[in-house]
Amino acid sequence: MQCPRCHSTQIFKNGRRKNRQCYKCKQCSRQFLESYHSWSYSNDIKQLCLKMYFKGMSLREIERVTDIHHTTVLHWLRQAQSTRDQIAKT
Ligand SMILES: [Zn+2]
Known part of the structure; x- marks a missing residue:
């Protein structure tokens, strides 16, 4: 797992939304769903x-x-x- 913005691997789980795992980047605070990834x-x-x-x-x-x-x-x-x-x- 990587942040889509800064490519940091310093991310943590940030709850779930619509049955998908939500993540947040520690470095840039960007939030993203696992569905962002291929x-x-x-x-x-x-x-x-x-x-x-x-x-x-x-x-x-x-x-x-x-x-x-x-x-x-x-x-x-x-x-x-x-x-x-x-x-x-x-
Ligand atoms: Zn980031």
Whole structure:
């Protein structure tokens, strides 16, 4: 976890809002929801990206189509590899 403004990792939990964890930066006092970060795209989007990848699209192609950064997709791929059942269902 990093602050989206100053990239400090000095952040702390600041309650929950709409079922999402809220954080606050100790350095610049910026408040943000975890949804600010790419790992909280919806599961549907995630599954779609993984599906495209396994159909043979490259990470860059997926990035062009979905506007999701290729490192985010790569992160999901790594996750999926540790929970293989997600892949098997697609
Ligand atoms: Zn900050």
